[in-house]
Ligand SMILES: *[C@@H]1O[C@H](CO)[C@@H](O)[C@H](O)[C@H]1NC(C)=O
Ligand SMILES: *[C@@H]1O[C@H](CO)[C@@H](O)[C@H](O)[C@H]1NC(C)=O
Ligand SMILES: *[C@@H]1O[C@H](CO)[C@@H](O)[C@H](O)[C@H]1NC(C)=O
Ligand SMILES: *[C@@H]1O[C@H](CO)[C@@H](O)[C@H](O)[C@H]1NC(C)=O
Ligand SMILES: *[C@@H]1O[C@H](CO)[C@@H](O)[C@H](O)[C@H]1NC(C)=O
């Protein structure tokens with residue numbers, strides 16, 4: 001009798017360990033976004049990349065899906081491994097949602113080839129399908145990313161809704177909304193007019209992207225680093241590049257534009273203060289002669305001037321002339337700007353070394369290496385405990 005109870009007790013302990021083991025699945029290194037992970041497509045060919053975890057989208061039926069949304073739908077819910085969705089060059093007229101229960105998705109086009117364009121044309125005043133109400137700016141995006149650890153390379157995001165004349169309501173038309181956390185966009189094009197890129201919430205990195213629009217064409221409450229991007233204004237008269245929303249001094253958000261190029265048409269503000277504590281920094285950027293001499297807008301609210309955090313650091317070009325700027329911008333030293341440039345304040349998880357003039361030192365430090373180790377150790381302990389129990393008890 002005693003030995004039977006003992007046996008049951010031991011089985012119980014064993015099962016307990018087993019459940020523990022199952023509760024802590026090891027994190028696949030594939031699911032961790034690193035510069036290495038992104039650069040795979042830079043060093044290897046397109047076809048070599050297609051493996052089990054990859055999905056191919058092709059309009060000619062030779063892939064796994066004809067549409068991009070179809071490919072995203074193939075990714076299991078609560079996905080925990082990076083899934084690379086390769087999209088053959090072409091024009092995909094779809095409205096696309098990457099839902100928040102499908103993290104670790106990559107959308108990858110082809111480098112140096114015909115572009116892969118994801119295109120739709122909703123605007124804020126477009127009626128919702130379900131009701132007669134307008135969908136609003138938030139829902140007008142052609143591509144909506146709500147999942148974490150999303151990544152895109154060599155993709156064009158566009159909203160083809162026509163130009164919004166200054167002051168006309170309801171014509172805001174978002175090409176891309178990013179509401180997921182820890183997302184990375186490399187070598188992407190984001191095209192629209194008013195409200196092109198809704199950089200909504202989360203930590204985001206935009207590296208070597210081309211972003212075009214007229215009014216507030218980069219806007220939202222995210223904490224984002226724009227590194228080596230080109231911002232092209234298509235404003236006919238007046239416009240604005242960035243509108244950052246921040247209402248709370250403790251909110252960890254802001255836009256940094258570092259080593260960027262600003263060109264195009266019109267006269268545009270560098271930024272507008274959407275909220276009392278709006279935060280935008282331009283550092284080491286080249287600015288063509290398209291910047292409003294005052295540079296920045298307080299959104300018609302003088303009260304917020306002392307709290308707004310707008311700064312320009314070591315920018316060049318005609319547009320960077322500071323002599324007629326509004327007096328309430330910050331004049332920062334390098335040490336004050338530095339935290340906004342690299343990993344400490346922006347994309348901490350991506351470990352991107354953005355020290356000035358260190359463009360080729362973007363080393364690949366896998367995020368959460370220690371996590372992998374801990375998980376590995378944990379698995380080893382669980383497995384050996386299980387083996388031990390099986391061996392000594394049965
Ligand atoms: C994004 O993730 C980081 C950790 O990777 C976290 O500190 C931060 O609070 C997250 N932001 C949001 C908006 O969830
Ligand atoms: C930015 O503009 C400057 C001056 O027009 C030009 O020399 C430089 O090549 C541009 N950089 C990029 C990345 O387009
Ligand atoms: C912004 O600041 C003004 C003046 O200090 C204040 O009246 C207003 O409530 C603030 N707005 C928000 C959203 O905190
Ligand atoms: C910024 O520009 C000033 C001159 O305008 C120069 O002395 C300084 O070295 C520059 N700082 C950096 C970090 O490039
Ligand atoms: C910013 O501060 C530096 C030194 O602290 C000064 O030389 C420079 O004129 C200031 N620039 C502006 C626009 O106030």
Ligand SMILES: *[C@@H]1O[C@H](CO)[C@@H](O)[C@H](O)[C@H]1NC(C)=O
Nearest residue numbers: 352353354355357358361363
């Ligand atoms: C970033 O790069 C600079 C220059 O190569 C180097 O001195 C610095 O240690 C690097 N920082 C990190 C965090 O890797």
